[in-house]
Amino acid sequence: MKALITAGGRATRLRPITWTINKHLIPLANKPMIFYAIEKIAAVGITEIAISVNPGDTEIQKFVGDGSRWKVKITYIEQTGGPLGIAHVVNNARSFIGDEPFIFYLGDNIVLGTLNRFVEKFQREKLNCVLALSKVKDPQRFGVPELRDGKVVRVDEKPSVPKSDYAVTGIYVYDKNFFEAFTHITPSERGEYEISDIHTWLIENGYAVGYEEITGWWKDTGKPEDLLEGNQLLLTEMNPAEMVVEGEVATSAVIHGRVKIGKGTKIGERCLVRGPVVIGENCIIENSYIGPYTAIGDNVEIYNTEVEHSVIFDYVDINCSKRIVDSMIGQNATVLSAHATLPLGNRLIVGDNAVVEL
Numbered sequence: 001m002k003a004l005i006t007a008g009g010r011a012t013r014l015r016p017i018t019w020t021i022n023k024h025l026i027p028l029a030n031k032p033m034i035f036y037a038i039e040k041i042a043a044v045g046i047t048e049i050a051i052s053v054n055p056g057d058t059e060i061q062k063f064v065g066d067g068s069r070w071k072v073k074i075t076y077i078e079q080t081g082g083p084l085g086i087a088h089v090v091n092n093a094r095s096f097i098g099d100e101p102f103i104f105y106l107g108d109n110i111v112l113g114t115l116n117r118f119v120e121k122f123q124r125e126k127l128n129c130v131l132a133l134s135k136v137k138d139p140q141r142f143g144v145p146e147l148r149d150g151k152v153v154r155v156d157e158k159p160s161v162p163k164s165d166y167a168v169t170g171i172y173v174y175d176k177n178f179f180e181a182f183t184h185i186t187p188s189e190r191g192e193y194e195i196s197d198i199h200t201w202l203i204e205n206g207y208a209v210g211y212e213e214i215t216g217w218w219k220d221t222g223k224p225e226d227l228l229e230g231n232q233l234l235l236t237e238m239n240p241a242e243m244v245v246e247g248e249v250a251t252s253a254v255i256h257g258r259v260k261i262g263k264g265t266k267i268g269e270r271c272l273v274r275g276p277v278v279i280g281e282n283c284i285i286e287n288s289y290i291g292p293y294t295a296i297g298d299n300v301e302i303y304n305t306e307v308e309h310s311v312i313f314d315y316v317d318i319n320c321s322k323r324i325v326d327s328m329i330g331q332n333a334t335v336l337s338a339h340a341t342l343p344l345g346n347r348l349i350v351g352d353n354a355v356v357e358l
Contacts, residue, residue: 001119003041003103004093006086006170007034008054008079017224017330022059024107026227027313029234030260030278030295032063034107036234041103042070044115050075050096051107052089085192090174091182099176106170110230111214112237115171118212122173128207129178129199131155132171134214142167143196145211152209157188157196168196169214177207224328231311232293235276243275247283262298280314297331305335 007024017026024034034051041049049067053060055078067074077093090097090104101122103115111132122130131152133145139162146154146163155168178198185197203209243258247265257275261267265279268286273279277290280298290296291308300312303319310324313331318324320337329335 001044001046001101001103002097003046003049003105004090004097005034005037005041005049005051005105005107006089007051007060007107008057008089010054010083017328020330022057025059025063027295027297027311028110028227028231029238030280030297031234033110033230034060034064036110037105037107038064038067038070038072038074040111040115041105042072044103044119046103047072048075049073050077050093052077052079052093054079083192084187085194087182087185087193087195087198090178090195091193094179097176101173101175104172104174109170110234111169111171112233113214118171118173121210121212125210126208127173127210128175129202129209130173131199131209131211132169132214133166133211134169135165136167137165139165139167142169143194143199144168145199152199152211153203155196155199155203157194166213168199177202181205181207225326227328228293228309228311228326231295232309235278235293235295238276238278247279247281257292291325304337 007022025032038049049072051060051064051074053076061076064074075096077096079089080092081088086106118130118132121127131145136142140158140160143155143157144159144162144164145152145166145168146156156163181198181201182193184201185193188194199209238258240258243260245255245259245261246263247261247267249255249267250269250271252269253267253271255273259273259275260278262279262281264282266284267273268284270287271285273290274292276292277294279296280300282298283296283300285302287304288302289306291306293309294307296312297314299314300316304321305318306323308325310327310329312329315332316329318335320335
């Protein structure tokens with residue numbers, strides 16, 4: 001069995017963060033998002049993985065490499081023809097996949113637990129396709145299965161009137177009949193080859209399509225609030241053995257709960273860090289409160305500030321005497337107090353698609 005991971009697209013809903021970083025490299029719990037997908041696939045025993053990237057993109061290759069750190073071999077496939085839908089992404093990788101069964105994993109999905117039961121169901125019941133389903137509050141945003149007597153009878157893409165409260169998540173297992181289905185579907189009204197049409201064609205033509213419900217949590221990180229929730233969930237589930245303090249902590253500083261502090265980081269006087277929190281390497285934090293569900297990258301400096309439920313990228317400087325919550329602060333950003341300069345007032349340099357609350 002092989003695997004294909006998506007790492008392309010433009011992630012317009014996550015701008016301005018994604019103006020300068022590929023969405024799949026956004027750090028959650030201080031690890032690039034796509035690393036979680038690779039880890040899940042490698043844990044199943046798959047050793048050949050392809051990653052679909054935008055034409056000319058080398059950023060993913062730079063961070064991910066050849067896969068040796070996970071003991072897998074990674075191939076990069078440039079998407080051709082423009083944004084033609086995720087079914088087209090799979091068809092574009094046909095020469096890599098060949099006739100072997102494969103896992104298709106949307107690289108911006110975060111899921112609890114292993115992929116073993118999806119693969120085991122696929123093999124045990126000799127299915128042509130297995131879908132991972134999850135109950136959601138807004139199924140109209142996703143592919144939605146119609147279920148009857150415990151079976152999937154149809155899948156509709158982003159229906160205005162969903163026929164169930166399940167979403168087809170971004171984790172699939174297929175055999176080679178995916179490519180037969182692709183030859184029989186046509187672009188939808190939005191000009192894309194819909195993965196839901198693949199599933200419906202397989203069902204209507206007698207192929208065995210099964211499903212497994214995700215019983216833990218699953219997150220499609222399409223919006224900033226989804227990223228923050230994904231970061232929260234990952235911090236909650238981190239192995240306690242990983243939560244170690246390798247930096248320096250002043251005697252008057254207080255560390256509560258599960259906290260990871262990287263090498264070279266200094267937690268100074270009058271600091272309270274309340275986990276789950278991950279702080280990277282070579283950071284300086286003084287006279288500040290770092291609250292639960294916060295991930296702080298490397299080489300960050302924070303003074304006289306409270307930060308909670310936020311993702312702070314590398315090389316950020318914060319000194320604002322304010323409380324920062326539910327925020328994402330991109331690499332090399334600076335957050336200062338409006339009282340630090342004259343004239344008094346709020347000085348803003350705000351780019352496209354930014355969100356600012358004053």
